[in-house]
Amino acid sequence: MNVFQRIGNALSRFMYGRNGPDQLGLCMIWLIIILNLVNVFVHHGIAGAILNVVAMALAVCTIYRIFSRNLYKRRGENAAFLNKIWYPVCRRFTDARTRARDKDHKYFTCPDCHAVCRVPRGKGNIVITCPRCGNQIRGKS
Numbered sequence: 001m002n003v004f005q006r007i008g009n010a011l012s013r014f015m016y017g018r019n020g021p022d023q024l025g026l027c028m029i030w031l032i033i034i035l036n037l038v039n040v041f042v043h044h045g046i047a048g049a050i051l052n053v054v055a056m057a058l059a060v061c062t063i064y065r066i067f068s069r070n071l072y073k074r075r076g077e078n079a080a081f082l083n084k085i086w087y088p089v090c091r092r093f094t095d096a097r098t099r100a101r102d103k104d105h106k107y108f109t110c111p112d113c114h115a116v117c118r119v120p121r122g123k124g125n126i127v128i129t130c131p132r133c134g135n136q137i138r139g140k141s
Helices: 005-016 023-041 045-067 073-102
Strands: 105-109 116-120 125-129 136-141
Touching: 023 045, 023 105, 105 136, 116 125
Parallel strands: none
Antiparallel strands: 105 116, 125 136
């Protein structure tokens, strides 16, 4: 067994029962990198000091999360992050990409409830009734 295998085995034993990097931890690491890059350009005065303190506090919090043995709490935090922030953002980008690729339909957004209504293209001027709130939308398909 060479040196690298021993180091890998030692790290595996050390991390056993710990949280490790999850989606929230990785997003925090990316946020730290972005804050430090911004701090390179704004390193003068109070703004640079504030960015530096925020990045350092975030780094300490991230390291604590990665090495934490309280798996139940860390998984709950990660699940809340995924449900409230990650999945809605990903869904918004995926929906926009899907609508841009769809050449057979036109999409209208209800001004009252913000529901997205899909109608076939090429039907001329139409009146759409929102399925959620019943508001009528006029448009050209």
